[in-house]
Amino acid sequence: MTITRAIGVGAGKILSFIVRALALSKIHPNVLTFLGLLINIYAAWLLGRGQFFHAGLVIIGAGLFDMVDGRVARETRQVTRFGAFFDSVVDRYSDLALLMGLLVYYANINRNFYVVLTAVVMTATVMISYTRARAENVIPSCKVGFLERPERVVLLIIGALFDRMAAVLWVIAVLGNLTVIHRMWHVWEVTKQMDAASPPELPAEQTRAGAASAR
Numbered sequence: 001m002t003i004t005r006a007i008g009v010g011a012g013k014i015l016s017f018i019v020r021a022l023a024l025s026k027i028h029p030n031v032l033t034f035l036g037l038l039i040n041i042y043a044a045w046l047l048g049r050g051q052f053f054h055a056g057l058v059i060i061g062a063g064l065f066d067m068v069d070g071r072v073a074r075e076t077r078q079v080t081r082f083g084a085f086f087d088s089v090v091d092r093y094s095d096l097a098l099l100m101g102l103l104v105y106y107a108n109i110n111r112n113f114y115v116v117l118t119a120v121v122m123t124a125t126v127m128i129s130y131t132r133a134r135a136e137n138v139i140p141s142c143k144v145g146f147l148e149r150p151e152r153v154v155l156l157i158i159g160a161l162f163d164r165m166a167a168v169l170w171v172i173a174v175l176g177n178l179t180v181i182h183r184m185w186h187v188w189e190v191t192k193q194m195d196a197a198s199p200p201e202l203p204a205e206q207t208r209a210g211a212a213s214a215r
Contacts, residue, residue: 020075026076027072028078029069029070029072029073029076029078029083030069030083030086032065032068032069032072033065033066033069033083033086033087033090034090035065036062036063036065036066036069036090036094037090037093037094037097039058039061039062039065040058040059040062040094040097040098041094041097042058043055043058043059043062043097043098043101044097044098044100044101045101046058046101047098047101047102047104047105047160048100048101048102048104048105048108049105050105050108050109052159052160052161052163052165053160053161053163055101055160056156056157056158056159056160056161057161059098059153059156059157059160060157062094063153063157066091066094069087070087088129091149092125092126092129095125095149095152095153096122096125096126098156099118099121099122099125100122102114102118102165102169103115103118103119103122106118114166114169117166117169117170117173118169120173120177121169121172121173121176124147124172124173124176124177124179124180125152125172125176127176127177127180128145128147128148128176128179128180128183129149131180131183131184131187132183135183135186135187138187138191139187139190139191139194142183142186142187144182144183144186145178145179145180145182145183146175146178146179146182147172147175147176147178147179148179152172152176155168155171155172156168156172
């Protein structure tokens with residue numbers, strides 16, 4: 001067994017133990033999700049104060065809650081549609097809270113360029129999620145694109161722990177918006193095939209409006 005494999009197996013056993021312990025405690029999975037948000041808000045406060053290393057450690061702790069809430073839900077048979085929805089909404093708040101902490105930090109040290117760059121990252125973060133949610137209203141699935149939430153969180157942790165946040169923001173800004181463009185392109189290709197196979201019908205209101213203008 002390789003070292004990385006051994007680490008993976010060991011981490012998996014620790015995670016399974018934590019999940020079982022939380023399941024026995026009868027804590028609701030949605031509470032775990034909310035606790036993860038509170039921890040990320042604390043990490044955002046640390047980022048705003050420029051305490052990047054400590055913030056990175058706290059983000060790792062918040063990530064633990066993000067990993068176990070769904071597993072606890074399955075272990076305790078409390079998987080619900082609302083739980084999935086709640087988890088997704090709270091994840092967005094967590095992401096934006098961390099970036100708001102960076103906005104405060106760069107504003108306080110008068111680095112206006114990085115204030116704008118962080119705002120670009122915030123926009124990409126929201127749009128990555130939005131494009132998938134909106135796309136899956138018209139096509140079955142839109143899981144394309146490299147920079148999803150786990151990758152973004154890992155990059156923020158690396159930036160915080162190794163004091164390379166500026167470089168990380170550039171990476172997220174570029175790859176994040178490329179992910180949005182990739183998803184738009186994917187939806188265009190899929191919908192083009194769908195429209196060729198079965199042209200969409202106009203809503204009744206538009207049909208009546210077109211008939212009226214023709215008269």
